[in-house]
Amino acid sequence: DTAVSQTPKYLVTQMGNDKSIKCEQNLGHDTMYWYKQDSKKFLKIMFSYNNKELIINETVPNRFSPKSPDKAHLNLHINSLELGDSAVYFCASSHDRATQYFGPGTRLTVL
Amino acid sequence: ILNVEQSPQSLHVQEGDSTNFTCSFPSSNFYALHWYRWETAKSPEALFVMTLNGDEKKKGRISATLNTKEGYSYLYIKGSQPEDSATYLCARYNNAGNMLTFGGGTRLMVKP
Numbered sequence: 001d002t003a004v005s006q007t008p009k010y011l012v013t014q015m016g017n018d019k020s021i022k023c024e025q026n027l028g029h030d031t032m033y034w035y036k037q038d039s040k041k042f043l044k045i046m047f048s049y050n051n052k053e054l055i056i057n058e059t060v061p062n063r064f065s066p067k068s069p070d071k072a073h074l075n076l077h078i079n080s081l082e083l084g085d086s087a088v089y090f091c092a093s094s095h096d097r098a099t100q101y102f103g104p105g106t107r108l109t110v111l
Numbered sequence: 112i113l114n115v116e117q118s119p120q121s122l123h124v125q126e127g128d129s130t131n132f133t134c135s136f137p138s139s140n141f142y143a144l145h146w147y148r149w150e151t152a153k154s155p156e157a158l159f160v161m162t163l164n165g166d167e168k169k170k171g172r173i174s175a176t177l178n179t180k181e182g183y184s185y186l187y188i189k190g191s192q193p194e195d196s197a198t199y200l201c202a203r204y205n206n207a208g209n210m211l212t213f214g215g216g217t218r219l220m221v222k223p
Binding site for chain 2: 004033040044045057090097098101102103105
């Protein structure tokens with residue numbers, strides 16, 4: 001069974017569109033995250049979310065928003081996609097600040 | 112040090128060589144230091160989580176040490192094998208929240 005899953009694996013879309021990436025974890029973790037792997041291959045935290053609070057990296061544009069329908073899911077919504085949003089996005093989960101378990105990544109290409 | 116920094120950025124070694132690399136991080140408000148192994152086209156996988164000054168962790172041929180007072184951690188690989196080729200990431204939690212800050216990684220290539 002996959003511990004942290006993301007869909008879709010690849011997403012190709014036009015500039016200006018709105019899209020979502022889904023993330024699910026079956027580990028019973030209380031905290032989930034979204035990361036962006038930038039053009040230099042660095043992993044940058046975008047959001048950290050548990051049932052108590054959402055922590056947002058202040059550098060993330062407000063076109064990006066996380067939505068959590070329940071503890072096992074944290075979806076990433078992106079409005080008005082721009083060329084610079086093209087990247088690989090990773091979801092992860094953990095129990096509090098312990099080891100993080102990463103999903104397989106979603107490669108987003110904005111044309 | 113404002114960010115988490117890793118050195119070297121990349122490293123080429125021969126099979127059988129032992130190697131080590133460094134992670135430097137802000138020592139103030141420290142909570143935990145993570146090491147992850149990231150193979151190409153895969154997801155990062157956890158190696159170690161360390162929280163206490165002087166911590167040493169070991170998994171097979173890989174070990175790590177932590178100095179929270181001066182803000183650094185070393186990762187050691189003994190007798191490198193081609194399958195050790197990957198990017199090794201360190202990441203720091205501060206004690207103010209749930210944000211893990213990653214370094215840029217050290218890319219290790221082990222030649223057979």
